[in-house]
Amino acid sequence: MSLTLQILDPREDPEPAGWERLRTAAGQCVTWRYDLLRAYAWAAQAPVLLTVLRKDGVAVGAVSASLRGIRPSRGVYAAARRDPAGILDVHAPGNRSQKGWWFAGDLEPERRRELLRGYVRGVRRELGPGWRSVVWREVSPGEPELLPGLLRVTLPTAPLARLATPWTGLDGWYAGLDRARRESLRRRARSFAADPGLSIGVGPARELVTAEEAAALRAANDLKHRNRLFPLAPLPLPYLEALVGGDEVVAIAYRDREGRLLGLSLILDHPRWPVCLSWGAVTPEDGGRKHLYFDGYVRMVEWAVAAGKTGLVLGKGQAEAKSSLGADLVPSSALAVPL
CATH class of the missing domain: 3.40.630.30 (Gcn5-related N-acetyltransferase (GNAT))
Known part of the structure; x- marks a missing residue:
């Protein structure tokens, strides 16, 4: 099975086909509605990437992340995308009570890990080799082993x-x-x-x-x-x-x-x-x-x-x-x- 990534700038790119159906199937709250993602991206302090994960052409999940580049300030989104280095900060848009990644259906743990591994590889190809780290936020007990990568630095945050x-x-x-x-x-x-x-x-x-x-x-x-x-x-x-x-x-x-x-x-x-x-x-x-x-x-x-x-x-x-x-x-x- 082949994994493809549809990487979107919510400010400029149109709503992906079947997005609302995917959001509903995954049981995601209204903050993932595409018009709200667009409004959030316009006001965000760092550029926002929304990535739809597609397996054999079928949408199976999504990831939202902020691009924390090395430039201290950004005038426009396009310039920020050309940052040579930075950190990919995966978090839910406008709400720290949710995760920035989710899937449609009850996928097996190894399948989830496979999809997220493909996400990291694909987004790094999109951004360039200077993007050297991913920060996954709101990680619950039992989830670290589902996230790709062997070396980790864990920072406890406020409980949910x-x-x-x-x-x-x-x-x-x-x-x-x-x-x-x-x-x-x-x-x-x-x-x-x-x-x-x-x-x-x-x-x-x-x-x-x-x-x-x-x-x-x-x-x-x-x-x-x-x-x-x-x-x-x-x-x-x-x-x-x-x-x-x-x-x-x-x-x-x-x-x-x-x-x-x-x-x-x-x-x-x-x-x-x-x-x-x-x-x-x-x-x-x-x-x-x-x-x-x-x-x-x-x-x-x-x-x-x-x-x-x-x-x-x-x-x-x-x-x-x-x-x-x-x-x-x-x-x-x-x-x-x-x-």
Whole structure:
């Protein structure tokens, strides 16, 4: 069987044939929709390569990577592609709760390794011999042996929080929490629900929030994470317009009496494991409310249980708080492999 790579610049290249069908078959969230990939690539801090893996002409998977070249700044994408050297940084576009590589169907481990080995070889031929290393992000336990390359440098990263939701109501969730956490969540949920000066909306994002509002809260939240290596670029307004205007994003929105947005959680919907994309809130000093962060999880779990979801991917960061809410912390690492 022959492997071919369709290497794309999402900013300029048209959507590959069958892309949406491939995304759906692989169970990937809306952030892999091609119009969103295009918007992300325009705003990214480094050029983005999307590669479709085709076996005997049939699309079987995809990989998204940023080109971390040696040039400190890039004026245009074409110039960056001519960097003589750099690192291939494999990560999901706009969301560090997912991996940057995936496959359609339940492929055997050796088959996955074969496909990724072919990917690395093909992309290096595309970029040139100066591209000397691949960094695979969000590598879970048991996955390193599925990635090509013998020499590795492993850097532990923040764990990924996942909360299974097998219950029929909130009481099932509450029962597994320690008493102090359970009582505080219940007390605050009752208080917020009874507050005439606060409204809480849970439903399709397009009905509850505008892209401009989402961008403002998202930008404020992103500032807290500027110290990470290769931080995510702020999501541009066109990206958020496409994201919240579609059918695959759920919002939990808190507003005051005047309609001002005080807190917002965006959730990437999925048949089994929705992904919590972001949280943002107005600080109490600027007129916001205390404890909306934890109340947001109450509304989120309530929604997931009612919708029959298997669980929630709560994302990275605030690991201790998420653990106190019953989430499992899945170890994660970045794996650098020289070529």
